[in-house]
Amino acid sequence: MGLKFLATARALPGCLVTNDDLAQVMDTSDEWITSRTGIRQRYFCAEGEGNTALAFAACRQALERAGLRPDQIALCLAATFTPDHATPSLACEVHGMLGLPESAPAFDINVACTGFLAALETARCLLAGGSLQGKYALVFGSEVISRVLDPNDRSTAVLFGDGAGAAVVALSDEHPFVSLLGARGDPEILCAGGSGQDDRYVRMQGSAVFRFATQIVPECIGGLLERAGCTLEEVDWVVCHQANGRIIDHVIKKLGAPSEKFYMNIHRYANTSAASIPIALDEMCEKGLIRPGQRVLCVGFGAGLTWGGALITF
Numbered sequence: 001m002g003l004k005f006l007a008t009a010r011a012l013p014g015c016l017v018t019n020d021d022l023a024q025v026m027d028t029s030d031e032w033i034t035s036r037t038g039i040r041q042r043y044f045c046a047e048g049e050g051n052t053a054l055a056f057a058a059c060r061q062a063l064e065r066a067g068l069r070p071d072q073i074a075l076c077l078a079a080t081f082t083p084d085h086a087t088p089s090l091a092c093e094v095h096g097m098l099g100l101p102e103s104a105p106a107f108d109i110n111v112a113c114t115g116f117l118a119a120l121e122t123a124r125c126l127l128a129g130g131s132l133q134g135k136y137a138l139v140f141g142s143e144v145i146s147r148v149l150d151p152n153d154r155s156t157a158v159l160f161g162d163g164a165g166a167a168v169v170a171l172s173d174e175h176p177f178v179s180l181l182g183a184r185g186d187p188e189i190l191c192a193g194g195s196g197q198d199d200r201y202v203r204m205q206g207s208a209v210f211r212f213a214t215q216i217v218p219e220c221i222g223g224l225l226e227r228a229g230c231t232l233e234e235v236d237w238v239v240c241h242q243a244n245g246r247i248i249d250h251v252i253k254k255l256g257a258p259s260e261k262f263y264m265n266i267h268r269y270a271n272t273s274a275a276s277i278p279i280a281l282d283e284m285c286e287k288g289l290i291r292p293g294q295r296v297l298c299v300g301f302g303a304g305l306t307w308g309g310a311l312i313t314f
Helices: 019-023 030-037 051-066 090-098 112-129 206-228 245-255 273-287
Strands: 002-011 015-018 041-044 073-079 106-109 136-143 163-172 177-183 190-192 202-204 237-240 295-302 306-313
Touching (some): 002 273, 051 090, 051 163, 090 106, 106 112, 112 163, 112 306, 163 273, 177 206
Parallel strands (some): 073 106, 073 136
Antiparallel strands (some): 015 041, 136 163, 177 306, 295 306
């Protein structure tokens, strides 16, 4: 059973932070960040802004664009590792703000940067299971990573941004959807203690993450294409998790693929974890780059370590 995207949306906090801005408070420069990552700016939540409000803004807009009422949503899934509270979940908080029906389950999925893709497959399975009271699912990735960045660690503090991306989806035989998910239990390479921990900050072994990503992303792309019975030439767009421009460039070179097929917006938003892929999809839809019938291959990797991909037909 396939999955149809009825609408997408995104939301960004109000504080735009350039590389030059970061250079005022830490030992870095625009040239150092751009040459190593491709990032030129990112958005951070200001005081008083939170993940719930950010996610709500993206989800409300997605519902409006889909032309649906809140009572038509049968499922609400959030992908995040930075919720405002340990409990209630981000999904439940957005559920309440939108006024979704009590019959619609709501819960968070923490698969780090692979989260949106895992949430899409979870939504597809639950919709196909027949136990939900309705046919539409609200799926979103939303992160406020600025809260868990160590300003004294320039190797991580320059990489991330805050943001939210949402989609309304429904089952459809006319929109094939192929998914592939996996994990490699190795928590030391990329981790964050979170709120209340002695060390709540994101910690990363950069070279190890690079090796993992440049190995697993091409493998995941190959696995998806094999499952779908198609070639990369038959795919219209590839949307990688926007973690580092050098990683995506390495993947392109490894696959021998045309660079113009790979959409990149990391220079505008930095790494927004679970929000990066839905933000990119919404931006592409807004620009008219994605047209009905096109195939978009999305692939991500993140802390855990986790990885996954989805071949989506729009």
